Amino acid sequence: MPEIRPVTAQDLPAIALLFQRLLRSEGVELNALADYMKTLFLEGPNYDPDLPSKVHVRDDGTVSGFFGIFPLVMEYAGKTMRAAVCGTFMVEAREDDPFAGARLLRDVLAGPQDLSFTETSNDLATALWRRVNGHVLPDYSLEWLRILRPASFVADRAAERVPAARLITPLLRPFDALAQRRKSNWMGYVPEASRADAFSDADVSEDEAAELIPTFLRQFALRPQWDAERLRYMLAEARQKALHGERVLRVVRARSNGAPVGLYLYYGDAGRLGRVVQILSLPGREGTVIDRMLNHADSRNMPALRGRTQPALLSAMMGRKIAFVHASSTIVHSRHPELMEAFTSGRAFINGLAGEGWTRLIGDRFA
Missing domain, CATH: 3.40.630.30 (Gcn5-related N-acetyltransferase (GNAT))
Structure with missing residues (x-):
């Protein structure tokens, strides 16, 4: 059976290769990219064992998907909220396992966070988010x-x-x-x-x-x-x-x-x-x-x-x-109606620094 589990350092070379094949039209230096991903997802302030990035693993043990997560503490009405900023989301060979992406997304959204959001959802990923009650935010998506x-x-x-x-x-x-x-x-x-x-x-x-x-x-x-x-x-x-x-x-x-x-x-x-x-x-x-x-x-x-x-x-x-x-679309998922209202009314701050736009994954060569 395919498995979804937290990413480990041993997964990073395979994840870097997926990134190059699926998200970059030009080559990157895979070792440099893997090293950066280790810093980004497994070390420092972006690592939280309760909100880890996830990999989708085939029956043969090879990595076929990745979902990069940035934990973010947010404030609402004087209360502290836990957010999962959903970054790089990629699954290969979807024809062999068409439900891999949906399983990966559901697993991430089932975490302990109060809300989850992404600012870089393409049409295919947006369709998956809609199936799990993700809400597209038009005013954040232009x-x-x-x-x-x-x-x-x-x-x-x-x-x-x-x-x-x-x-x-x-x-x-x-x-x-x-x-x-x-x-x-x-x-x-x-x-x-x-x-x-x-x-x-x-x-x-x-x-x-x-x-x-x-x-x-x-x-x-x-x-x-x-x-x-x-x-x-x-x-x-x-x-x-x-x-x-x-x-x-x-x-x-x-x-x-x-x-x-x-x-x-x-x-x-x-x-x-x-x-x-x-x-x-x-x-x-x-x-x-x-x-x-x-x-x-x-x-x-x-x-x-x-x-x-x-x-x-x-x-x-x-x-x-x-x-x-x-x-691309900015999408939010939460079980708390008051948080959803803050997003739909435009009273929430996301995108850019409150997203993945600050990372080198968007815009760097890793050469």
Whole structure:
């Protein structure tokens, strides 16, 4: 009979091979990936023997599936809640055992946690989650895109398939400059100083960011209960995403008194699409933080930014010429109606740092 059990260090080479075959179109250095998975899933603050990551094992003892779990302590109405952040979920040879994925998911959801959620569910996994009463959260499940330099953006996207296309990017700068002179935000990006001229932004250290982040979460009814040590660990792990480019971590402050009003974290290089992991702000300052972030990316000659929505940001994104598309789903499962209501009403903080977006599994080469 197939078996589902907690992952061990001996499973990691097989899991790394599954990851390369099923989730990466380009090769990775398997030993480096296995070492990172050991750090991520079996050591440090992401390991909890009561909420372990799981493997699906065939009758012959070979690993055919994996579900990576990040334990997370959350707070709701003054009470501590245990959450299982459901990350990498993969099963191979589904035609040989079509129910392996369903068994693996059911086993994880039967754990002692108060709630479980994922932010990276594809269509196949979403169908499995729906069968076990998982609730898809539309307002958390959209990808947003803001184009800054349209010609460079087209070249960058073409380079994903034909790398030589990147060589023409410098030749397209006059077309991007023309788009900016037309002052049509749909055709490019025109900085609007009036929206954020009373604020400034600057690079921030991981230590200071770890102290600031909890202050921006107080507005959420259901939120992670992170201490500074845990946040420093996550931000340190998030330093390197070779496929996504340089990490940018900046705090936004009021010019009048230097008070912090928000923070943003994204990855990207000049001429490349930037990927936003997190936008945080005080209530009512969401638009200011978004504007400062767009201005910063524009100053670095980046063609566009993309990221994951959160309900708290949607209102501020309206009117800023941001497009939305669905690529994967954020899904939650809980036996507690009050927690489900916090999610469906948009009063829960998840995605990004409260997910797996900070890990090197998304965006690094392991070479």
